[in-house]
Amino acid sequence: MALLEAAGVSKHFQGRRGLFRDGGVVRAVDGVSFAIDGGQTLGVVGESGCGKTTTAKLVLGLEQPTGGGIQFEGRDLRALDSAGRRHYRKSVQAVFQDPYASLNPRMRVSAIIAEPLVTGETIAPVEVRQRVLHLLDLVGLPGRSADLFPHEFSGGQRQRIAIARALSSSPKLVVLDEPVSALDVSIRAQILNLLRDLQAQLGLSYLFIAHDLAAVAHMSHTIVVMYLGKVVESGDADTIVRAPRHPYTEALFSAALPSSPDDRRDEIVLSGEVPSPLRPPSGCHFHPRCPHAMARCKAHAPALMPVEGRLVACHLYGANGNSE
Amino acid sequence: MSPPALLELENLSTHYVSARGTRVVRAVDEVSLRVDAGETLGIVGESGSGKTTLALTILRLLPTAARVTSGKLMFEGEDLLTKSDGEMRRVRGKRIAMILQDPMASLNPLFTIGDQVAEPIRVHEGASRGAAWARAGELLKAVRIPAPQTRLHQHPHEMSGGMRQRIVGAIGISCGPRLLIADEPTTSLDLTIQAQYLSLLRELQRAHGLALIFITHNLGIVARMCDRLAVMYAGRVVEAGPVRDVFKAPVHPYTRALLNSIPRMSDRCQRLTAIDGQPPDLADMPAGCAFAPRCPSVVERCRVAAPPAVTSGDGRTVRCWLAMPGAGATNGGGAA
Numbered sequence: 132m133a134l135l136e137a138a139g140v141s142k143h144f145q146g147r148r149g150l151f152r153d154g155g156v157v158r159a160v161d162g163v164s165f166a167i168d169g170g171q172t173l174g175v176v177g178e179s180g181c182g183k184t185t186t187a188k189l190v191l192g193l194e195q196p197t198g199g200g201i202q203f204e205g206r207d208l209r210a211l212d213s214a215g216r217r218h219y220r221k222s223v224q225a226v227f228q229d230p231y232a233s234l235n236p237r238m239r240v241s242a243i244i245a246e247p248l249v250t251g252e253t254i255a256p257v258e259v260r261q262r263v264l265h266l267l268d269l270v271g272l273p274g275r276s277a278d279l280f281p282h283e284f285s286g287g288q289r290q291r292i293a294i295a296r297a298l299s300s301s302p303k304l305v306v307l308d309e310p311v312s313a314l315d316v317s318i319r320a321q322i323l324n325l326l327r328d329l330q331a332q333l334g335l336s337y338l339f340i341a342h343d344l345a346a347v348a349h350m351s352h353t354i355v356v357m358y359l360g361k362v363v364e365s366g367d368a369d370t371i372v373r374a375p376r377h378p379y380t381e382a383l384f385s386a387a388l389p390s391s392p393d394d395r396r397d398e399i400v401l402s403g404e405v406p407s408p409l410r411p412p413s414g415c416h417f418h419p420r421c422p423h424a425m426a427r428c429k430a431h432a433p434a435l436m437p438v439e440g441r442l443v444a445c446h447l448y449g450a451n452g453n454s455e
Numbered sequence: 456m457s458p459p460a461l462l463e464l465e466n467l468s469t470h471y472v473s474a475r476g477t478r479v480v481r482a483v484d485e486v487s488l489r490v491d492a493g494e495t496l497g498i499v500g501e502s503g504s505g506k507t508t509l510a511l512t513i514l515r516l517l518p519t520a521a522r523v524t525s526g527k528l529m530f531e532g533e534d535l536l537t538k539s540d541g542e543m544r545r546v547r548g549k550r551i552a553m554i555l556q557d558p559m560a561s562l563n564p565l566f567t568i569g570d571q572v573a574e575p576i577r578v579h580e581g582a583s584r585g586a587a588w589a590r591a592g593e594l595l596k597a598v599r600i601p602a603p604q605t606r607l608h609q610h611p612h613e614m615s616g617g618m619r620q621r622i623v624g625a626i627g628i629s630c631g632p633r634l635l636i637a638d639e640p641t642t643s644l645d646l647t648i649q650a651q652y653l654s655l656l657r658e659l660q661r662a663h664g665l666a667l668i669f670i671t672h673n674l675g676i677v678a679r680m681c682d683r684l685a686v687m688y689a690g691r692v693v694e695a696g697p698v699r700d701v702f703k704a705p706v707h708p709y710t711r712a713l714l715n716s717i718p719r720m721s722d723r724c725q726r727l728t729a730i731d732g733q734p735p736d737l738a739d740m741p742a743g744c745a746f747a748p749r750c751p752s753v754v755e756r757c758r759v760a761a762p763p764a765v766t767s768g769d770g771r772t773v774r775c776w777l778a779m780p781g782a783g784a785t786n787g788g789g790a791a
Contacts, residue, residue: 315672319717323727342645342646348718386650388675388678390678
């Protein structure tokens with residue numbers, strides 16, 4: 132059984148109506164399904180406005196879905212009583228993009244890391260101290276860091292503190308929202324390695340969100356590709372990275388930068404821009420930019436269907452054959 | 456052996472000096488580089504490695520605390536360091552143009568796109584408003600802005616990020632410069648928009664015979680865009696050479712470590728080779744080679760004296776004691 136399972140989750144935001152506003156609905160997340168197994172990483176890929184951050188917020192319980200539901204350890208989040216919700220909040224933690232913004236500059240590192248601990252239950256101060264030192268050791272920081280303030284650390288070290296804080300309540304799932312994109316290139320590998328070590332050591336599951344496709348491919352077991360609130364392709368990371376099938380995934384992976392000059396692939400340069408989520412195109416949201424768009428794409432939104440060992444939402448792989 | 460370079464830096468140093476003169480930050484230290492007409496040079500480095508200060512030095516747009524303390528800055532055979540401010544104003548925007556990271560910060564929100572694209576044409580070429588606006592329309596078309604005539608009359612907030620950055624590109628090429636300096640131009644753009652922008656830049660480069668200096672921390676962009684590469688670390692160019700050669704056989708331990716630390720699509724499961732430690736504080740540099748505290752192949756000498764830049768016959772320059780002629784036995788990188 133999956134640790135966390137989202138079934139047809141939607142989050143629609145109602146725009147305000149007013150003199151200059153037409154009060155449209157933004158379908159930030161629209162019928163998205165995915166599952167995260169214990170000890171595994173789910174990578175969410177997509178450009179700005181595709182709904183990946185809203186998805187993270189839904190998983191963290193910071194937003195309530197307007198449709199569909201999320202199950203954690205087999206229990207629907209909406210059906211949880213207050214004890215169940217407390218358990219859920221301790222089991223699901225987050226690490227954010229900017230470690231300069233996500234750590235309170237007025238708190239000592241020990242207080243930052245201990246906060247999830249002491250808010251959740253009553254623990255003796257000695258025990259808290261021990262936990263903090265253990266967590267610092269786990270993320271590769273010296274014990275004396277506990278008495279310092281965040282400004283005394285570099286970006287990479289701060290991200291380690293943020294990871295230690297996320298781990299302090301012994302979570303099962305950690306949401307990683309762009310955890311390395313604010314860091315220097317030479318520091319990123321340190322943090323990615325640390326995250327993988329911790330996963331192996333503690334059996335953590337990750338929801339990994341990043342725009343760096345190579346980093347997502349490196350970290351993830353399964354991948355979900357989103358475009359304007361919908362999943363266009365999802366499945367095993369190896370399968371998708373090796374041979375993307377949805378035209379958007381294909382373009383996205385071809386737009387990913389090569390790792391060496393000899394690796395210059397055929398570039399698929401998409402025309403146009405990501406449309407506004409306020410007025411998404413009809414049918415398949417991707418059709419105005421799609422090099423293979425057909426009449427059908429404009430009229431009907433394709434459903435996710437199994438194609439070559441993964442799920443793809445595209446009319447190219449319709450029920451009546453691969454070509455039309 | 457080759458025609459004179461379009462741009463040539465010789466031992467150029469730019470230092471920031473604190474108000475009392477007690478603290479000196481060597482942001483750019485003894486940098487020698489050349490850019491030939493029509494070629495693309497990638498300058499790679501982490502934040503604080505001096506790449507932006509280098510760009511600002513070339514344009515002579517340094518803040519008042521900065522001093523160019525030594526070196527030569529030759530552009531089309533003239534030393535830009537000896538030019539007056541008035542003369543520099545005729546170089547900037549006309550012969551050397553620059554694209555910055557954040558297009559919203561480089562466009563004025565109060566003026567129309569047409570005014571802003573036409574401005575350099577009117578200033579540098581003395582064109583009339585009508586003629587400059589007509590040119591501006593053509594330029595927008597060249598950077599593939601749909602409905603350029605309508606867009607001329609709109610303001611920056613009415614455009615998307617990708618469109619704004621293309622407009623900044625249009626301003627950059629408006630007076631037919633010989634050299635375009637792009638400082639992290641795609642960092643704020645989405646992946647597919649970044650791909651659009653990079654292919655547009657390459658097209659403009661071909662059409663106008665532009666030389667490009669691409670400043671980035673992203674080795675992938677260098678792999679896709681550049682002919683030559685200069686790797687900066689703590690204010691110095693530690694390695695420079697043709698992109699293909701440097702990627703294939705990096706000599707400096709920093710370049711090697713940097714190339715090994717980026718995740719690749721092809722080998723997903725391999726552990727990344729991280730570089731321990733962090734870049735040094737430029738105001739408090741270690742003696743000797745700046746990379747020595749983090750270097751996996753450090754030797755005693757590295758901590759004592761900084762290595763000189765050594766250029767080999769195949770156009771590669773390296774600043775590393777291990778790459779010095781005669782140090783071949785200890786060099787793990789295979790310098791040719």
